[in-house]
Amino acid sequence: MTSAPSTAPQPAEPLLALEGINTFYGPVQVHFDLSLKVGRGHIVCLLGGNASGKSTTMKIILGLVKPASGSVHFAGQPITGLPTPQIVRRGVGSVPEARRLFGEMSVRENLLMGAFTRKDQRAVAQDLDRVLGLFPKLAERLTQRAGTLSGGEQQMVAMARALMGRPSMICMDEPTMGLSPLWVDRVLDLIATINREGVTVFMVEQNASLALEIAHHAYVLQTGRIVLDGPAATLRTDPRIRDAYLGGQDAG
Amino acid sequence: MSSWIDYTINGIIIGNIYALLAVGLALIFGVSRLINFAHGSVYVVGAYAGFVAVTQLGTPLPLTIVIVVAVGALLGLGIERFGLRPLQGYAHIAPLLATIGLSFVLDQLVQLTFSPDPRALPSELLERRFQVGSGTIGALDILIAAVGIGSAALLYYFLRFTRLGWAIRATAQDRDAAQQMGVDVNAVNRAVFAIASALGAVSGLLVGMYYNYIDPAMSFQATLKGVVAQVVGGVGNVPGAIAGSMLLGIVESYGIALFGTSYRNLFAFILLVLVLVLRPNGLFASRRQTPPEPMTGTFIAPSKPIQISYPVLIGIAVVMALLPLVLPNPYVLQTLTNAWLYGLLGLSLTLIAGTVGLISLGHAALLAIGGYASALLSLDLGMPVGASILLAGVIAAAIGTILVFPSFRLRGHYFSIATLAIGEIVSLVILNWESVTRGPIGVAGIPPLSIFGFELDTDRSIYWFALAVLVILAALQFRLLGSHLGRTLRAMRDDDIAARSYGIGLDRYKALAFSVGSFAAGVSGGITSHLYSYINHETFNSQLSILALTIVILGGMGNVTGAILGSVLLVGLPEVFRVAAEYRVLIYGLVLLLLVRFRPQGLLGTI
Ligand SMILES: Nc1ncnc2c1ncn2[C@@H]1O[C@H](COP(=O)(O)OP(=O)(O)O)[C@@H](O)[C@H]1O
Numbered sequence: 001m002t003s004a005p006s007t008a009p010q011p012a013e014p015l016l017a018l019e020g021i022n023t024f025y026g027p028v029q030v031h032f033d034l035s036l037k038v039g040r041g042h043i044v045c046l047l048g049g050n051a052s053g054k055s056t057t058m059k060i061i062l063g064l065v066k067p068a069s070g071s072v073h074f075a076g077q078p079i080t081g082l083p084t085p086q087i088v089r090r091g092v093g094s095v096p097e098a099r100r101l102f103g104e105m106s107v108r109e110n111l112l113m114g115a116f117t118r119k120d121q122r123a124v125a126q127d128l129d130r131v132l133g134l135f136p137k138l139a140e141r142l143t144q145r146a147g148t149l150s151g152g153e154q155q156m157v158a159m160a161r162a163l164m165g166r167p168s169m170i171c172m173d174e175p176t177m178g179l180s181p182l183w184v185d186r187v188l189d190l191i192a193t194i195n196r197e198g199v200t201v202f203m204v205e206q207n208a209s210l211a212l213e214i215a216h217h218a219y220v221l222q223t224g225r226i227v228l229d230g231p232a233a234t235l236r237t238d239p240r241i242r243d244a245y246l247g248g249q250d251a252g
Numbered sequence: 253m254s255s256w257i258d259y260t261i262n263g264i265i266i267g268n269i270y271a272l273l274a275v276g277l278a279l280i281f282g283v284s285r286l287i288n289f290a291h292g293s294v295y296v297v298g299a300y301a302g303f304v305a306v307t308q309l310g311t312p313l314p315l316t317i318v319i320v321v322a323v324g325a326l327l328g329l330g331i332e333r334f335g336l337r338p339l340q341g342y343a344h345i346a347p348l349l350a351t352i353g354l355s356f357v358l359d360q361l362v363q364l365t366f367s368p369d370p371r372a373l374p375s376e377l378l379e380r381r382f383q384v385g386s387g388t389i390g391a392l393d394i395l396i397a398a399v400g401i402g403s404a405a406l407l408y409y410f411l412r413f414t415r416l417g418w419a420i421r422a423t424a425q426d427r428d429a430a431q432q433m434g435v436d437v438n439a440v441n442r443a444v445f446a447i448a449s450a451l452g453a454v455s456g457l458l459v460g461m462y463y464n465y466i467d468p469a470m471s472f473q474a475t476l477k478g479v480v481a482q483v484v485g486g487v488g489n490v491p492g493a494i495a496g497s498m499l500l501g502i503v504e505s506y507g508i509a510l511f512g513t514s515y516r517n518l519f520a521f522i523l524l525v526l527v528l529v530l531r532p533n534g535l536f537a538s539r540r541q542t543p544p545e546p547m548t549g550t551f552i553a554p555s556k557p558i559q560i561s562y563p564v565l566i567g568i569a570v571v572m573a574l575l576p577l578v579l580p581n582p583y584v585l586q587t588l589t590n591a592w593l594y595g596l597l598g599l600s601l602t603l604i605a606g607t608v609g610l611i612s613l614g615h616a617a618l619l620a621i622g623g624y625a626s627a628l629l630s631l632d633l634g635m636p637v638g639a640s641i642l643l644a645g646v647i648a649a650a651i652g653t654i655l656v657f658p659s660f661r662l663r664g665h666y667f668s669i670a671t672l673a674i675g676e677i678v679s680l681v682i683l684n685w686e687s688v689t690r691g692p693i694g695v696a697g698i699p700p701l702s703i704f705g706f707e708l709d710t711d712r713s714i715y716w717f718a719l720a721v722l723v724i725l726a727a728l729q730f731r732l733l734g735s736h737l738g739r740t741l742r743a744m745r746d747d748d749i750a751a752r753s754y755g756i757g758l759d760r761y762k763a764l765a766f767s768v769g770s771f772a773a774g775v776s777g778g779i780t781s782h783l784y785s786y787i788n789h790e791t792f793n794s795q796l797s798i799l800a801l802t803i804v805i806l807g808g809m810g811n812v813t814g815a816i817l818g819s820v821l822l823v824g825l826p827e828v829f830r831v832a833a834e835y836r837v838l839i840y841g842l843v844l845l846l847l848v849r850f851r852p853q854g855l856l857g858t859i
């Protein structure tokens with residue numbers, strides 16, 4: 001298992017900042033004045049039980065859902081209300097919930113779709129080699145239809161696909177969901193590796209204890225409100241983490 | 253007698269033409285989950301653009317094709333701009349209705365420009381034929397096959413090896429994920445509409461050359477054929493659309509060989525309904541394939557309906573009943589009588605499409621069943637006219653419900669398409685079942701309206717009769733909406749998953765509501781047949797189905813008063829202002845388009 005990041009960079013300037021976000025699905029409010037920051041170079045987790053609004057947070061960042069009020073800043077620029085493709089072009093990569101691969105396309109095509117916004121074909125080809133170095137398993141699967149891979153392999157493709165866009169930050173929605181324990185470890189290792197190569201990671205997770213092993217900082221979301229946040233090292237031993245979860249589940 | 257080879261070649265050629273349509277529909281469905289009902293209009297515009305180019309400008313064939321492609325692509329961009337883009341985030345059925353409105357507008361504009369009369373689209377290739385075994389093949393056959401195969405090859409290359417092609421495939425598979433890769437899905441939509449419409453327009457040109465015949469009415473049939481081919485091949489599946497088109501072309505060609513031309517469409521629509529009900533993913537879908545995402549069909553914009561109290565409604569009814577005494581103008585009375593009869597149709601559809609949420613696109617078939625039933629019962633069996641009308645309502649309810657029953661499990665668009673096809677089947681059965689319906693000749697000499705032996709021979713008495721029937725059925729429908737049954741039906745519409753989990757047997761409730769609604773439509777058709785004294789298979793055509801839907805949306809879905817108001821406005825006003833018939837259809841299309849976009853809850857609000 002990965003050792004906890006001991007040399008966490010000191011409070012960096014935030015790469016991503018959400019301020020006072022309120023979100024609605026029709027009449028139902030999902031976020032209540034949500035604010036959070038993701039430091040450059042960090043792994044930041046958003047923890048929370050089912051239906052607490054985690055995926056919606058990711059959709060807000062990516063511009064797939066528009067907040068009723070509040071702002072999103074990325075790399076110092078406001079990106080609130082921008083269309084998704086433009087946000088992606090600014091360097092936000094994503095590993096969506098349940099992977100969302102293009103099932104009818106080959107693994108290779110999926111990876112190249114990740115580089116859709118890039119015009120530099122030579123560099124893309126180099127990145128493909130580099131990414132395959134990181135995920136050697138995928139090299140054998142390049143021509144296979146993505147929909148036929150196992151869950152763990154699909155997760156690798158989703159992560160590799162996100163890297164192909166050379167993002168400065170990757171948003172991941174429950175990257176360990178539905179994976180066997182062996183794959184969970186592998187995926188967490190890879191996230192730590194990706195991060196060491198300089199990519200900021202914003203990660204949504206239900207599985208707090210695992211996520212806190214690799215994260216620098218974490219927020220706990222309960223029915224749309226941040227109820228707890230702090231350095232991962234502190235939260236790891238914080239009994240309130242467990243309580244927050246139990247509370248959240250009792251309420252649900 | 254032509255040989256089987258000729259029929260086979262003909263089937264393949266027609267299949268190629270359908271494929272050009274169906275591939276476009278599949279591409280559009282793939283990226284936007286929309287069944288584009290304006291696709292047939294693109295085909296007609298393509299044919300007329302070719303006609304103008306050839307006859308007015310004398311263009312050679314390659315240039316004609318280029319012109320038609322350009323016109324088609326531009327039109328496609330327009331359809332995307334007005335039919336789809338403003339409706340993002342609306343109910344899934346909204347863009348479908350918008351494209352129906354657009355197709356009415358486009359077809360009518362073509363008709364106003366070029367007249368409804370058929371035109372010849374001459375081509376020097378038409379006469380040239382080559383011997384093949386015992387049959388012959390024409391130069392045009394070869395051209396059509398070449399265009400079909402060439403387009404398929406180009407499309408394959410485009411989708412597989414270009415950036416935009418990749419974006420289209422990715423968007424079709426997962427729109428959100430494609431956006432997260434940086435794909436501008438709006439640009440993809442535009443590209444797809446342009447490509448699909450260019451192919452559709454070329455298809456229209458080729459058909460025009462093949463039969464040396466074009467007319468504006470080709471539009472609706474082309475849409476239907478494209479939809480059939482696409483559904484048979486699997487909605488949104490491009491190779492499936494090609495295979496489905498070939499199958500459809502060959503089935504039709506052999507069907508004509510065995511049974512004659514008037515059966516051609518019957519096979520197509522029966523094939524469609526069978527595939528929809530038995531294999532909704534199409535004949536060629538692999539098992540792995542996930543079904544297209546469920547599309548809920550309800551088009552119930554939440555709204556506060558305008559409350560009109562019962563005393564006021566009764567007051568209005570009394571005023572309407574007294575009207576003939578103060579204003580004995582036959583023209584006004586006939587116009588309003590007509591509006592009352594459409595009001596009955598509106599009551600029927602507002603219950604089925606509004607209260608139950610089943611958007612029927614074939615409602616005119618119920619009028620036809622009622623009209624023929626009452627006409628034949630009184631004419632052939634000597635039944636008194638009042639009784640025949642009542643029985644016609646029952647027959648329409650029974651036949652309509654039985655025909656639609658297997659489709660109740662379909663959702664959203666699929667139910668609408670099934671009803672459209674069932675509507676066409678009813679009209680084709682009427683056309684072909686000569687021993688009972690007298691086929692294309694129609695039924696003449698239908699006895700005039702009478703009740704309990706008293707002949708209703710004045711405008712006034714007919715007016716009162718229609719108004720009385722409308723008021724009675726409307727009152728019953730108010731009762732129904734306020735009852736436990738009415739609440740159950742609305743609960744099903746708003747959340748059929750929840751309703752199912754409460755153990756409501758959905759199909760039985762739907763059948764009950766459908767038969768109650770069909771009764772009103774059947775009665776309306778019955779009365780109409782006696783007023784007209786002559787009906788044929790085109791009296792109650794598919795345009796009426798769309799008019800009915802427009803009436804219902806205008807009034808507010810599910811709203812009884814709204815259905816009657818909608819009918820007075822849409823049927824009565826054009827009459828009062830003496831709008832010429834061809835402009836009326838244009839107005840209906842525009843009204844539908846604008847309603848869907850700007851006032852989906854209608855004038856009086858949905859219930
Ligand atoms: N598209 C949607 N429309 C309506 N409600 C939604 C939609 N997506 C999510 N929700 C609701 O919003 C709440 C938060 O959802 P989500 O952000 O997916 O939670 P999580 O990812 O934490 O499980 C849930 O109650 C969910 O049912």
Ligand SMILES: [Mg+2]
Pocket residue numbers: 054055056097173
């Ligand atoms: Mg989630």
